[in-house]
Amino acid sequence: MKKTIICLLTLLSSSVTFAQQRIESITVKGNTGENQEIQLPEGMLSETDSLYLDWVSKHYITPTGNCTMGKANPYVSDSVYITRLQRIPAIIEMPYNDIVRKFIDMYAVRLRNKVSFMLSANNFYMPIIEEALDLYNLPLELRYLPVIESALNPMATSRQGAVGLWQFMLRTGKAYGLEVNSLIDERRDPLKSTRAAARYLKDLYEIYHDWNLVLAAYNCGPGTINKAIRRAGGATDFWSIYNFLPKETRGYVPAFIAANYIMTYYCEHDISPMAMQMPEGSDTVHIYKTLNLNQIAEVCDINIDQLRALNPKYRKDIIPETGSAHALHLPNDKMSCFLANEDSIFNYKPQIYNKRRSTVTVTTPKSAVRYHKIRRGETLGGIAAKYHVSVKQLRQWNGIKGNNIRIGRTIRVQ
Numbered sequence: 001m002k003k004t005i006i007c008l009l010t011l012l013s014s015s016v017t018f019a020q021q022r023i024e025s026i027t028v029k030g031n032t033g034e035n036q037e038i039q040l041p042e043g044m045l046s047e048t049d050s051l052y053l054d055w056v057s058k059h060y061i062t063p064t065g066n067c068t069m070g071k072a073n074p075y076v077s078d079s080v081y082i083t084r085l086q087r088i089p090a091i092i093e094m095p096y097n098d099i100v101r102k103f104i105d106m107y108a109v110r111l112r113n114k115v116s117f118m119l120s121a122n123n124f125y126m127p128i129i130e131e132a133l134d135l136y137n138l139p140l141e142l143r144y145l146p147v148i149e150s151a152l153n154p155m156a157t158s159r160q161g162a163v164g165l166w167q168f169m170l171r172t173g174k175a176y177g178l179e180v181n182s183l184i185d186e187r188r189d190p191l192k193s194t195r196a197a198a199r200y201l202k203d204l205y206e207i208y209h210d211w212n213l214v215l216a217a218y219n220c221g222p223g224t225i226n227k228a229i230r231r232a233g234g235a236t237d238f239w240s241i242y243n244f245l246p247k248e249t250r251g252y253v254p255a256f257i258a259a260n261y262i263m264t265y266y267c268e269h270d271i272s273p274m275a276m277q278m279p280e281g282s283d284t285v286h287i288y289k290t291l292n293l294n295q296i297a298e299v300c301d302i303n304i305d306q307l308r309a310l311n312p313k314y315r316k317d318i319i320p321e322t323g324s325a326h327a328l329h330l331p332n333d334k335m336s337c338f339l340a341n342e343d344s345i346f347n348y349k350p351q352i353y354n355k356r357r358s359t360v361t362v363t364t365p366k367s368a369v370r371y372h373k374i375r376r377g378e379t380l381g382g383i384a385a386k387y388h389v390s391v392k393q394l395r396q397w398n399g400i401k402g403n404n405i406r407i408g409r410t411i412r413v414q
Contacts, residue, residue: 037247038099038102038247038248038250038251038254039247039248039251040106040248040251040255041148041149041219041248041251041252041255042148042149042150042156042158042162042167043146043147043148043149043150043151043152043156044106044107044111044148044151044255067266067267067270067271067272067273068270068272069116069270069271069272070270070271072270073105073108073109073112073269073270074268074269074270076268076269078096078101081096081100081101081104081261082096084261084264084265084268085100085257085261088141088260088261088264090139090141090260091139091141091211092139092141092142092211092212092215093211093212094141094257094260094261095239095257096257097254099250099251099254100254100257100258100261102254103251103254103255103257103258104258104261104262106258107258107259107261107262108262108269108271112269112271114151115262115263115266115271116271116272116273116274117151117274118147118151118152118263119263119266119271119273119274120273120274120275121152121153122147122152122263122273123273125146125152125154125165125190126143128190128191128194129143129146129165129190129194130143132191132194132195132197132198133198135195135198136195136198136199136201136202138198138201138202138205139211141260142201144256144259144260144263145166145197145215145218145256145259146165146166147259147263148252148255148256148259149165149166149167150164150165150166150167152165153165154188154189154190154193154312155188155312163185163187163188164185164187164188164189164193165190165193165194165197166187166193166194166196166197168187168193168196168197172200173186173187173193173196176196176197176199176200177192177196178192178193178196182315182316183314183315183316183318183320184313184314184315184320184326185313185315186313187313188312188313188315189312189313190312192313200218201214201218204217204218204222207222208225208236210236210237210238212237212238212239212253213225213236213237213238215238215252215253215256216238216245216249216252216253218252219248219249219252220245220246220248220249220252224245224246224249225241225245227244228241228244228245229241231244232244238253281331281332282310282329282330282331282332283329283330283332283335284327284328284329284330285327285328285330285335285338285339286325286326286327286328287319287325287326287327287328288321288324288325288326289321289346290318290319290320290321290354290356291318291319291328291345291346292317292318292319292353292354293307293308293311293314293317293318293319294317294353295345295346295348295349295353296328296330296338296345298348298349299337299341299344299345299348300330300334300337300338300341300345301337302330302331302334304317306331307330310329310330310331311328311329368414369412369414370387370412370413370414371410371411371412371413372386372387372410372411372412372413373408373409373410374405374406374407374408374409374410374411375407376407378405379403379405380394380395380400380403380405381403383405383411383413386413387413387414389413389414391403394411394412394413397411397412397413398411398412
């Protein structure tokens with residue numbers, strides 16, 4: 001079994017996030033005092049701030065919460081950081097050093113607004129993530145891995161095409177059962193992508209039996225980790241192979257530790273979660289025919305952006321008819337409207353929302369009519385054979401009786 005997993009993961013050496021473009025970095029001092037550059041994980045890059053602004057502008061979240069939101073980050077000593085990290089109930093080792101502190105400080109200072117947003121999204125997605133991790137008997141602290149992968153944004157897309165909460169590349173997602181086509185991208189589906197990520201993490205653990213190495217392999221692929229282990233003389237500890245890893249992977253485990261810290265101790269840093277105005281609960285109905293989300297939104301008076309947020313896997317707002325059921329998530333208070341008006345919803349404005357034709361008729365334009373000028377020696381039968389029509393058709397089109405035709409006359413032949 002282990003050999004099978006290794007073969008599969010070697011095939012997927014591009015990994016979930018290996019191909020992502022890293023465009024920002026921090027500098028830390030190495031063991032010998034030299035400066036080292038560490039590139040930041042995708043979820044820490046500034047572009048995600050636009051998601052925060054977009055949600056605020058659409059009134060999904062408001063800047064209020066259960067902690068006081070301060071403008072400055074309180075000073076915290078190294079000893080306090082060490083104590084707090086050790087108090088996090090976790091299986092995965094979370095040691096402290098200067099690199100970890102750099103990442104904690106980044107979350108607590110530069111990315112304070114982003115942390116506030118993620119704390120609100122955390123309430124929405126965490127039950128789904130924790131259920132999947134528990135189902136596969138994985139450490140629950142892995143629930144904060146999407147914080148550094150996507151900033152808890154299921155629509156996140158990296159420059160290299162990694163998509164969703166867990167930033168699956170196309171090939172990796174398909175290998176773990178996620179459907180991806182022009183209309184559906186299950187890498188954006190929080191439930192299905194989370195279960196796929198749980199299976200992938202479990203497969204990685206079957207290889208390394210060390211969670212920090214699993215995290216590093218999730219980022220850069222098992223092939224790269226195996227190479228670093230060989231270069232480090234067979235060492236199988238993340239911090240021992242640290243200097244043999246790519247720049248983006250060096251920061252991955254410290255960022256994971258920092259994410260667990262800040263999502264646990266945000267109040268101590270005067271960061272307040274935002275209140276997300278998403279539905280308190282949602283329910284699921286299965287759809288078997290083509291349906292556009294806008295049809296539901298207009299008939300049942302649902303905000304289309306809210307409906308998209310509940311159904312992020314539908315790339316073009318279209319639930320396609322594929323012969324199998326597709327899940328549609330609706331706010332609890334709108335489910336009765338959908339069930340009571342189902343026929344009306346499917347038939348609503350088909351000329352706008354269901355314009356795709358199943359059959360078409362080819363029409364012959366007038367410009368396709370052809371004519372022939374009769375030459376000496378030609379007969380009606382010969383002309384009919386030349387243009388693959390019947391003599392009867394030539395007579396009908398040209399008002400000819402019998403077989404007499406006149407040299408120089410132009411007749412229709414098609």
